[in-house]
Amino acid sequence: MEWADEGVVLGVRRLGESSVILEVMTRAHGRHAGVVRGGRSGRMRPVLQPGNSVSLVWRARIEEQLGVFAVEGGQLRAARYMGSALALNLLGAAVALTRLLPERDPHADVHDALALLADHVADDAVGPGLLALFELSLLAELGFGLDLSRCVATGVTDHLAYVSPKSGCAVSAAAGEPWKDRLLPLPPFLSGALAAPPSPQDVLDALRVTGFFLARHVYGPRGMPAPDGRERVIAILQRLSGPSPQ
Known part of the structure; x- marks a missing residue:
């Protein structure tokens, strides 16, 4: 068995004196692990x-084996964000979410969203918003996608201001006004209206939306908490914009 692909590194585990088990999110073969001989070398x-x-x-003799990776470097981003607590926590949160996907199950959109986040994780103005968009993509891949394209009550596609916690659909400002205390805020960039990098408060609102549905559909059924990195990202953003309810 043999295949070639591209992937984003999720992590490594030591194997013996010189090798590691590499875990990657590949584009065509999903979350996949394999042995890298000499993976602990300085190179x-x-x-x-x-x-x-x-x-x-x-490469492996049969598909069910762990197999061996031959690896060549591509976009080596890690040096750009090693000194940033925000960047490391953004990446850590995204990696933890990626590990919820079934192993070897292709999810090209998740790979692409993870690579995009990794490209911008050191940009404090862009990275946090990309985490929210990554979570939105992952919800869709897990079968719990939100419909933020039009108002669920009226069908209009503009002035969308809320998300219904019951349906996961957008609600316009006018239709949602009587029930706004029961609805989740919908920052414009989460529905695709992004003219400039979102503010810290917009990102907090977006993470409130994705966090609500992740807790309902992903964390809750598995009996697990949200990733620590995600909570640290929220804490950092709250210091920048003031407290936001979660």
Whole structure:
């Protein structure tokens, strides 16, 4: 068995004296693991850092085996964000979410969203908003996608201001006014209206929306909390914009 693909590094585990087990989110083969011989060498350690993109060839005698990776570096991003607590927590939250996907189950959109986040994770103005968009993509891939394209009550596509916690659909400002205390806020960038980087408060509102549905459909049924990195991102954003209810 053999295939070639590209992927984003999620993490490594030590194997013996010189090798590692590499976990990657590949574009065509999903979340996948394999042995990298010599992965603890000085040449390979900088390549196998979380958030880096790599080119891979996977080989195994049969499909069910762990297999062996041959790895070449691609976009080596890790050095850009190693000193940023916000960037490391953004990436950590996204990696933890990616690990909820079934192993070896293709999710090209999640790979692309993760690579985009990794590209901008060191940009404090853009990275946090991309985490919210990544969570939106992951919800869709898990079968719990939100419909933020039009108002569920009237069908209009403009002046969308809320998300219904019952249906996961957008609600316009006018239709939602009588029930606004029961609805979730919908920042414009979450529905695709992005003219400029979102404010910290807009990102907090977006993470409130995605966090609500992740808790309902993903964390709750699994009996698990949200990733620590996600909570740290929220804390950092709250310091920038003031408290926001979760």
